[in-house]
Amino acid sequence: MSTEGSDPSGPQTAEAFDHLAGECWFHNQLTDAADNYRRALGIREQSFGADHWEVADSIVRLAGACSFAGDHAEAESLWYRAIRIYEPYYRELMDARGELFQHVFMGLVGTLNNIAVAALQRGDTVAAERGYRRVGVLIAEAFGPGCRWVPVDSPFAAALIEQGKQDGTDWAAALDAP
Numbered sequence: 588m589s590t591e592g593s594d595p596s597g598p599q600t601a602e603a604f605d606h607l608a609g610e611c612w613f614h615n616q617l618t619d620a621a622d623n624y625r626r627a628l629g630i631r632e633q634s635f636g637a638d639h640w641e642v643a644d645s646i647v648r649l650a651g652a653c654s655f656a657g658d659h660a661e662a663e664s665l666w667y668r669a670i671r672i673y674e675p676y677y678r679e680l681m682d683a684r685g686e687l688f689q690h691v692f693m694g695l696v697g698t699l700n701n702i703a704v705a706a707l708q709r710g711d712t713v714a715a716e717r718g719y720r721r722v723g724v725l726i727a728e729a730f731g732p733g734c735r736w737v738p739v740d741s742p743f744a745a746a747l748i749e750q751g752k753q754d755g756t757d758w759a760a761a762l763d764a765p
Contacts, residue, residue, distance in 0.1 A: 597634035598641070601627040605648065617656040624649035640691055643672035647698055654705065663705055666698050673698065681728070692729055696722050 608623035628645040635641050646669040654662035673695040680688035703718030 597630050601630040601634070601645065604630065605645075608648070608652065612652060612655070617652060621649060621652045621656060624652050638672050638675075640672065640676050640687070640694070643669040643694060643698075646672070647694065647701075650698075650701070654701070659705060659709070663702060666702050666705075669698050670695065670702075677725075684729075692725070696725055699725070 604623045604627035608620045608627065611617070611620035611623060624645065628642065628649055631639070631642045631645045646665050650662040650665035650669065653659075653665065673691050676691040677688070677695050680691060699718055699722050703715045703722070706712075706714035706718060
């Protein structure tokens with residue numbers, strides 16, 4: 588898994604398309620934003636290969652634009668693709684826990700969170716809980732099993748409360764329950 592690209596102008600061009608996409612998104616030109624994120628993604632795939640962490644980052648940005656534009660199926664498909672890229676890096680870099688591990692960890696956890704939020708928004712509290720529990724497992728791997736990471740106003744808390752698994756008081760028991 589290389590972290591270096593073979594064409595320095597490729598990543599710079601991809602960054603320019605990312606910036607342009609952000610400007611389009613800011614001005615509510617969502618189709619143009621997604622198109623520019625797709626261009627950036629294509630350049631990164633050519634520069635780094637399809638399974639590089641920078642490609643996963645690019646996929647997540649495109650998925651966000653798709654989700655914001657209402658194309659939730661495309662967004663979720665892209666998020667799962669990004670997870671398949673992030674996970675091997677996460678496992679490979681876990682022991683070193685350097686800057687790249689932190690970046691990949693945050694990308695993986697954030698992407699899993701996006702999927703869980705999408706599940707909760709469509710009313711699938713079981714899938715949302717499953718996603719949030721997976722985030723919890725990753726956090727426990729990275730920070731130890733005693734790490735209590737759920738704020739009471741989080742979407743995960745809402746998913747537990749909606750399922751009747753949590754009444755808002757005993758978070759330790761709710762987190763440990765299957």
